[in-house]
Amino acid sequence: MRSISILLIVITVAVAGSLWIRFEGSPPRLGTLEGPIPIGEGYAHEIRISDPESGVESVRAWIDTPGGERVLYEEHYPGNPFLGADSELEHRISFPIPVRELGLPDGPATLQIEVIDYSLRANRSTKAVALAVDTRSPRVSLLTGLTYVRRGGAEAAVYRIDELVEGDGIQIGPTLHPGFAHPERGDLRIAFYALAPDADSPAPEVVAVDLAGNETRVPLRLGIIERGFPKDRIELSEAFMQRKVAELGNPGDGDPAAGYLELNRGLREQSHQKLREISANSSGDRLWAGPFAQLPNSKVVAVFGEQRSYFYGGEAIDSQLHHGYDLASTAHATVPAANHGVVAFAGPLGIYGNTVVLDHGLGLASLYGHLSEITVEPGRAVRRGDALGRTGQTGLAGGDHLHFAMLVNGEFVDPLEWFDPKWIREHVEPKFVAERDDEAAVGDRP
Numbered sequence: 495m496r497s498i499s500i501l502l503i504v505i506t507v508a509v510a511g512s513l514w515i516r517f518e519g520s521p522p523r524l525g526t527l528e529g530p531i532p533i534g535e536g537y538a539h540e541i542r543i544s545d546p547e548s549g550v551e552s553v554r555a556w557i558d559t560p561g562g563e564r565v566l567y568e569e570h571y572p573g574n575p576f577l578g579a580d581s582e583l584e585h586r587i588s589f590p591i592p593v594r595e596l597g598l599p600d601g602p603a604t605l606q607i608e609v610i611d612y613s614l615r616a617n618r619s620t621k622a623v624a625l626a627v628d629t630r631s632p633r634v635s636l637l638t639g640l641t642y643v644r645r646g647g648a649e650a651a652v653y654r655i656d657e658l659v660e661g662d663g664i665q666i667g668p669t670l671h672p673g674f675a676h677p678e679r680g681d682l683r684i685a686f687y688a689l690a691p692d693a694d695s696p697a698p699e700v701v702a703v704d705l706a707g708n709e710t711r712v713p714l715r716l717g718i719i720e721r722g723f724p725k726d727r728i729e730l731s732e733a734f735m736q737r738k739v740a741e742l743g744n745p746g747d748g749d750p751a752a753g754y755l756e757l758n759r760g761l762r763e764q765s766h767q768k769l770r771e772i773s774a775n776s777s778g779d780r781l782w783a784g785p786f787a788q789l790p791n792s793k794v795v796a797v798f799g800e801q802r803s804y805f806y807g808g809e810a811i812d813s814q815l816h817h818g819y820d821l822a823s824t825a826h827a828t829v830p831a832a833n834h835g836v837v838a839f840a841g842p843l844g845i846y847g848n849t850v851v852l853d854h855g856l857g858l859a860s861l862y863g864h865l866s867e868i869t870v871e872p873g874r875a876v877r878r879g880d881a882l883g884r885t886g887q888t889g890l891a892g893g894d895h896l897h898f899a900m901l902v903n904g905e906f907v908d909p910l911e912w913f914d915p916k917w918i919r920e921h922v923e924p925k926f927v928a929e930r931d932d933e934a935a936v937g938d939r940p
């Protein structure tokens with residue numbers, strides 16, 4: 495009799511105790527982006543919910559539409575009020591908000607979220623998330639008309655976008671050449687782009703994607719000036735290959751031809767990837783002015799776009815495009831900056847050996863390769879003519895010379911255009927003119 499009473503007391507205390515625990519008052523945790531969130535068709539909202547005390551019982555998300563309240567997501571999780579649910583569990587949820595199907599007009603909307611836990615008090619957390627519905631694609635007006643571009647050359651387009659964008663630029667082939675705020679006209683964008691020597695049927699477009707993800711593409715009217723590129727035959731001597739393969743880390747397991755191929759292809763591609771990364775951090779300011787200066791007292795020994803066939807022991811083992819100008823002067827000649835800019839890179843760069851890359855802003859860069867000595871460090875601002883280092887034959891170079899290249903957003907372009915004052919005057923400067931165009935004159939400004 496007495497032991498039964500004790501048992502009853504123990505059970506009562508246990509039940510009361512567990513009920514007391516199940517009576518906790520902390521609301522569930524609800525993590526979500528804070529609004530206002532720009533949303534377009536195709537938007538999915540993400541939330542994270544958890545309840546470390548009792549576990550999550552349910553979640554519900556809904557939105558007011560012209561046709562009434564619409565539930566976007568609803569879920570009940572297994573568990574019960576006496577034992578709760580797995581309190582360790584964090585639920586990550588994503589649900590679409592199909593704005594067109596819901597009939598949501600462009601403008602503000604409110605997403606409501608409610609989460610309830612397994613406490614006997616059914617604690618709830620609620621959140622109202624402000625949304626900005628935007629289903630309209632950005633309007634892009636091109637100010638640049640029909641443009642003639644030489645194969646291997648560069649050009650720039652100027653355009654206006656009527657709303658804030660997340661990304662914009664000129665898509666040509668696989669490359670998006672980013673747009674920058676126009677230095678003279680705050681309401682305009684400017685993007686330089688490159689027409690690769692080997693690009694087949696490029697159909698360049700201005701691309702603009704707004705904050706809600708709506709995209710607009712406008713074709714650029716391009717006249718392509720075709721041209722031929724010189725061919726060159728390069729004989730690789732055993733001694734040269736062995737020296738360079740040893741100098742550049744001994745790839746190819748002792749076979750100089752295999753090692754050389756690895757450098758000429760693999761290391762070349764790595765070097766170019768690195769240059770694309772450097773170019774992606776270009777300044778939004780135009781740092782350069784006027785034409786680019788060629789290495790003084792130098793002789794051009796190879797031009798841009800040259801198709802080089804590499805022969806070893808009478809056999810063609812590789813072919814590559816030459817992406818710059820080879821300029822020969824006296825050995826260890828001082829290499830001056832071709833224009834104003836900032837040192838974006840200074841050090842060994844694969845096939846280019848000791849290399850300096852100058853950022854000129856708006857995606858434009860110049861490269862100085864095969865140097866024997868570098869006298870600048872990254873981050874230094876330079877003026878045209880400032881010494882960067884001395885010529886040499888580091889990297890894949892057979893004799894003392896400067897490999898000079900121009901890059902537009904990491905793509906090589908013909909330096910000849912940038913050396914040419916007439917080309918700069920006719921193709922580049924007009925894009926920077928601050929005068930208002932006809933189209934802007936009929937706009938909303940006085």
Ligand SMILES: [Zn+2]
Nearest residue numbers: 818819820897
């Ligand atoms: Zn070269």
